[in-house]
Amino acid sequence: MIAEIIAAGSEMLTPFRQDTNSLYLTAGLNDIGISVGFKTIVGDSLEHLTGAARNALLRADIVIFSGGLGPTEDDLTREAAAAALGLTLHRDNEIITNLHKRFAERRIPMPPNNAKQADILEGAVLLANANGSAPGQFLETTFEGKRRIVVLLPGPPRELKPLFDSLVKPKLAAAMPPSFLARRELRMALIPESTVDSRTSPIYKQYADVETTILATAGEIQLHFICAKPTLEEAKARVNAVAEAIEHEMQDDIFSSQGESLEEVVLLMLGMRHLTLAAAESCTGGLLSERLTAIAGSSRYFLGGAVVYSDALKTSFAGVPPEIIEREGPVSDAVARALAEGIRQRTGASIGVSITGIAGPGPGTGADVGKPIGLVYIGIADADGTQVKELRLPGDRERIRWWAAQHALEQLRRQML
């Protein structure tokens, strides 16, 4: 069974807004074994929307509309679906009564336009919307002799998501052969995608019944495995088998075997080893601390630290001797070392981590003259001593800052292995 998702709304045809509902709907459809074959984004025009609906009914078994169910004249999904299917809309009295009640409670007269939210496709089942005034609709019908399922959903994600999960997904699942889906995810940091692919594809290609997707994000590679089987046990066994074979190949390069983020893994390892961490950040300006503290519960292992953007703060907050900064430059092995050791000592943390570098757009100045954009030093100090790593990161300011923080997290993880 193939589904098509039609997102209705002129705002999604501007450079400013994107359809995101379809990602959520796709994940939910995949869960029950339904693939998405097409996505169409169309503006608030009855002609365009009706044409898009007709195309979808010709090529997809399931057509899901999101948006265009509100009360304004731009809300045309009901009319377009009816026109494409050759069905009439009838006005539901119960919904009208409920709408009048809603407005009466707020002591506002109901604008006449609102009544169109009560228009139902002939034969459709109403889907009550707990978070808004427009109900969804679910219709099993035929189009040019073929069985079709048509679903109308409200556009706002906080209305669409619960409505889809509670009312649409079970109905669609009932129409599908019974199938259970298992997922696994492995993550690696700072390894080129081509390296991961050349080492893992000979393995995952042996598991033809498992769908493997490789995603490369900033400084991270994710391997997603999905398998559908008649029983959940069978499906789980297959994704576990491929994940284990790949773990065996990639060993410690894998930081996460259940989808945890690198930040979560670092905090988890700190917790298991009863360690605490503090950070002194120069070029990343708080990004590493921000990423760690975004994780709930991080305060148990991450004490905090200093954003030592100016040279004076490198001295006053992390005890870096001014003569080192003057001699070696703030972006140097020596300063990274002193920052990591200094922040560790000042905070009493078990581990001190430091980042200093040239994020650009301008190259090094003052004592750093001649040093290139992208030169970054990561320092890690613990009871056994201090290690400093020198990096040359390509890209712009944002990329250099992100990758510097990513390297610091990965260094911390490898240090604790």
Next chain:
Amino acid sequence: MIAEIIAAGSEMLTPFRQDTNSLYLTAGLNDIGISVGFKTIVGDSLEHLTGAARNALLRADIVIFSGGLGPTEDDLTREAAAAALGLTLHRDNEIITNLHKRFAERRIPMPPNNAKQADILEGAVLLANANGSAPGQFLETTFEGKRRIVVLLPGPPRELKPLFDSLVKPKLAAAMPPSFLARRELRMALIPESTVDSRTSPIYKQYADVETTILATAGEIQLHFICAKPTLEEAKARVNAVAEAIEHEMQDDIFSSQGESLEEVVLLMLGMRHLTLAAAESCTGGLLSERLTAIAGSSRYFLGGAVVYSDALKTSFAGVPPEIIEREGPVSDAVARALAEGIRQRTGASIGVSITGIAGPGPGTGADVGKPIGLVYIGIADADGTQVKELRLPGDRERIRWWAAQHALEQLRRQML
């Protein structure tokens, strides 16, 4: 003239990946007066792609494909466009020669599949791709008696963007009536969208020739104005007129009149007033510092500060007396005040800003027991004294942290007005 963008690639029909090229293409098309009427996302199937191409040719004047021009068997855009148009593909010898050269330089024999990158639609103009091996194509043709323009672009953004800008946009502009586009943007922070709309819509509705879009993002409202006129002067005059009328209505609520971010405006104002800033962050864990230091040149006005996640660091880095923390709790007016004053004093900055709060998911503990999730204090200390603002922010950890930083920035801005 209406355009349709067809993004080809099965990965964009998964829950993990989205078509983003179309946002870039839409902005560029709008620049030259072309609206996007439809976007279609379709997988790597010749049948699906050919059907989508045919639908697009029926309903849009300009059809732009992105993706599917590579050398693999999944790259089917050329074949689908040819099938939909009823045209043949012919293999271009010059491209073949160039491909062989590329591979020879890398001392790799060319896999035979690569030759399909040299297949050209009958009558199409080649668009040289400086950043990849697959050239784009531009074809003026007719479909069922109607004039159509068909453009094939490679999928990777770093290939698509320069190719579109340098080779496609000028050709399309030449096919359009001469028109010049002017844009303006106004931004406001922390004001409800409905308030902005009710106060500004009576104004912008008087400018029917200016397209106004209101965008609400996290803690920020943007008003975008676009106007197309036969001369650039006329277009500029109109967007400036509506922007000025709205600036007159909203006054100081507007933080940006040329599209600058709130961070940029705060740094700009610090610079104009010869002031420096330092931050002591608890619940935001470095987010405020990170946002400020993401701006190039911020080091001139932002000295840095401390991430005082633990109580001990609030004392050691910002000099907050432990008895205040014990008595009032770390999330309190008194601690926010002491943090702002302490960080200002320790760093020698003109202004010290502090954020302390309960970001969740758990409520206050220890001396903060009974305080709710979302309680946040922002402190600002300068030569004239210290102000503390208490906030009750709704939402989850991520939202509370973002809005807390947003409030701190907006407080800083208003303080400096």
